[in-house]
Structures are given as structure tokens and as C-alpha cells.
Amino acid sequence: MDRLVNSIARAVFVFLYIPIIAVIVYSFNAAGTNTRFEGLTLQWYVDLFQDAALMQTLRTSAIVAVITATVAAIIGILFSLGISRYRGRGKTALIGMIALPLIVPEIVLGVALLSVFSATKLPLGIPTLVLGHLIVSLPLATLVIMSSAAMLDPSLPEAATDLGCNPWQTFTRVYLPLLRPAVVAAWLLSFTTSFSNIVMSTFLSGVGSTTLPLKIYSSLKTGLTPSINALGALLILLTLVIVLAVGVTQMRRILVESRG
């Protein structure tokens, strides 16, 4: 039984990682198509950085994702702290409302938002993209931070006040440090959700704000260039660096705490 589970686990890992490895390998492929391998080249990386249109979409995606993730994290913190102290009726309903976009099909939200924005004459662009992406990433960010906030000792604010903290200091010196790992996780999760979003972006992008996934998806008609592999490889590298950086700081904290 154990051996069976073991081999299934291995197979899953292979299945998950082979495409990623393939993208990296093919990004160095001298042949112009993915059909065969013809030696190594860095040409696609050169092409990639010279492709102004592709770089522009990358910039749009990055800007939208950073704003979305930051706003989602801020609202997530506020909502979580609020809801953990809230004792009134309708608490479940409130949580349900914020989690609702998780179960509503994204395409429905996209179409609905498009009609709202065009009815209000709000021009489509980065702001509408951010608003749309917020809807899908907010539940994720909030749920992550909320589970962390729920584990905080309810007597913390009292203790902090006792030690001379005003409410702002309680927030910055007690709550924020304690919630930090969850906030970082929520930020990263919202960032990736926004960065890779395609359904919302299809409806909400406007003049001059085509996002990277839209650009890649729309390239399918004329054929993907190997530069897309190069871009994929770079994004994987970037992700690895971020994950490692976050992982190392978390590890360091844990080590410091266990020593202290």
C-alpha cells in the first residue's frame, strides 16, 4: 500500500513538473517550433526584450497585479480584524458575502461588471481591471488572513493597552507583526490570481491595457513564438526567487524565535 501511494506521489510530481521543465528547455531551442530540438540559443531571450508590445503587456499585468494584491491585502487585514471582534448578528452572512465570488462563475461576474462599467461610462482600462481582479482575489486574501486572525488571543488589545499602547500602536506593533506571514501569503496569492487572470481581463481590459495572459492567448491564432517560452522560463525563475526569499525569511524568524 505504502509503495503504491509512494509511486502515485512520484507520478504526480513528474506530471506537475515535466511541463515546467519542458518550457525551460524549449526556451533555449534553436529551432523555431516546438517540434524538435536543434541545439541551444539565447535568441528568444533577445527577441523577448526587444518585443515592445509584449513588454508593454507584461508591464500592464505587473501594475494591475501589484495594486490588486496590495489593496486586497489591506482590505483583508481590516476585514479580518473587524470580523474577529464583531459579536453582532449576521457575522456568517458577512463572511459569506466576501467569499461569494469564489462560487459565482467568473464569466458571470465579468459580463456583469462590463455592463455596469459601460452603463456608468467608466472607461475600461487599468482601474477597471484592478476592480475586477479585486473581486476574485479578495476572498482568497481575506480567508487566508482571517484564519490567522482568528487564532490571535482576544485579550491581546487589552494587554497592549495595559502596557501603554494606543490603538494605532496596538495595530502596528502587535497585530501587524503577528499577522505578517498571513499577509505576505495573502499578497502573493492575490498577486498570482490577478497576474494569471484571463476571464475577467477579457471583459475589463480597455484601450492600451491588454494584459500578458490576454496577449499570449490571442497569439494562438497566428502561432506562439518561442519568446513565450523564454518569458515563461523567466517567470518561473522569478517565482522561485520570491518563494525562496519568503521561505528564507520565515525560516530565519522561526530560528530566531526558537533560540530566543
Place this chain on the structure above:
Amino acid sequence: MTKKITLAAVGVVAALALTSCSAGGDDGPSTELNVYAWADEIPQSVFDAFTEETGITVNVDNFDSNETMISKLAAGNSGYDIVEPSQYAVQQLVGQELLEPLDHERIEGFDGIAEKFVNPSYDPDNQYSVPWVWGTTGLLYNETCTGGEEITSWKSLFDDKWSGKINMLDNMLASYIAGLQVNGYDADSTDETEIAEATDSLIEQKPLLAGYNSTNYGELVANGDVCISEAWGGTSTAKIVAENDDVHYVLPEEGGSLWVDGLSIAKGAPHTDAAYQFINFLLRPEIAAMATNDGGLASANADAQEHVDDQGLLANAAVYASDEQVANADFIVDPGSAMSFYQDGWTRVKAS
């Protein structure tokens, strides 16, 4: 204190909503142009040359399908000046009054357009669109895989001799081109019984298929995973044909079909002046040739052919199919109310 932070958060969201870049709606000489086009069909080099000559900044966005583009325009307030619909999409856009009729007095160089794209069935008198690039739907096959046998007909896609080695495009209207023409009907049929017959053929064909794939079928054929595939001509197919001696692209003897993507002006375009300037710029033969030189697609401009660097492409059927090859090809036009026959049939094919 938390209240202040909430207010700040609300403020950020509101500020975001307000700082949206406004697309100016002024008449007269424009300094900006908003283009909504298929990715890479108008090469970046064309936009760069236009900006250099006129000083007009061009914002380019891409869509993945005509349907996405139509829904964006239909929502209103899109801000686009130039859109690049395919032939059937022109009809749908005109039907929904989403295009500005073209003022041919303001257009120069239209004479260069190849005869087959002048006054086409989908757009009488080219009232709404100027053809830009075109291509065909045909057959891609691997000679090694078919044992040297030449493939010339849609019939091969329905032949159990190639069972498990056939690929169809994962696209409703494209699949029906083969389904209708193999039965001897026009690819733009609106007749219920004809479409039903095509549906039956497609259902019968399904067990013979390796799959429905419209993204990397070229690679499948080149690898020999698939021997014969229905295929769209154009950049990627041309590249596969050029790189693999045993892979060929042909238009079937039943006709195959033609697509053409043209330039239209969106209703309520904020920069009409720049839009006409852009259309005229793209009608110049040497600029039109850039669609082939930099984009790998066939230009609808006959005068552009002498400016094509790689004259070999003019003989490559995957790019420039010859006049005799396309003689029997049908334009796929908007099926109108017959669309539901296609959709019902396609659901049955996919569910079988």
C-alpha cells in the same frame, strides 16, 4: 483608528476609478489612435512606421476571437477607432450597428486591393471594411505518414483508412466546412437538412479522430502523431510546411474556405481623422507587403506582391494560395438565424 484606514482604502479605490486615462473625443487632427486587432496580424513594424511618419501614438490591443471583440464593442464606450473583424464578424457588427460606414472619398489606394476582395459577399461595395490580410482553411498532411499518398480531398478526413491519425480543428464553423463540402454542399449553407447531414457525417467521423485540436495541430502533423489534419493557412502552418519537406498544405478539391480580416472604423470612434490616415497608410503597397514580410500572412493588396522580400511565399499555398486553388473556396459568412442549426448540431457532435 481602523476607521481612518478604512477611509484610506476606500479613497484608494475611488482614486483608481477616477484616474483612468481618458480617451479624448475631439475632432480635427488627432495625436492618438486606438487599434483593436488580432495579435500580430498588423506587425509592430507597421505601427512604428506610422507613428514615425505622422507623430500619432498608436495604442494596440489584441483579442482572441471575433466574439470577444464584438462583445467589447457591443458593451459600448469601448474607445477604439480601428477594429479588425473577420469577414463574418463584419456582418454581425453591421447588424448590431457597431461600425461606422466608410467614406470612400477619404480613402486613397483602394485600387490596389485584389479583385476577389473587392465588393465581397459579406460587405457589399466594401462599405464597412477594407481587406487587410487573408488566408484559407484546407488540409495539412504528412507524406511520410500517409506512405507517400497525396491527400487532395476532405474525403480523407472521413476515411477509416487513416483511423486514429486524423485531426479536426476544434472550431464549430471550421469543422462544418469539411462536413458540408464533403457532402457536396457550400461551406456557408443555411439549409437545415444540409447542415443536419453534415452533422451526421461529423458524428460518424468522430471515432476515427485522434482529436479536435486547433492550436498545435501543425506540430502533431510534423511529428507524425497525426497524418492528416484540417488546418488554417497562415504563419504557423507556413512555417511547418517550410521546415518539414514531407508536410504539405493543400486546398481540398471540394473548395475549402477563405477568411479575410479587414480594417473597420468602430461606431463613435474618438479619432476618426487618424483612423482614415491609418487605413490609407496600410493601403500603400510597400506597407501592405509588411504583412507578409514581418507578419507571414497574405496581403489582400495585389500591388503589395512585388514588395514581398521572399518571393517563394507567393507560391507557398499555406500563405498565398493561387487564384485557381481558391476558385472554389467559399467565404464563411454569418449564417444568421441558421446559426442555431450549427450550434445544435455541434453540441450533438461534441456529445456523441
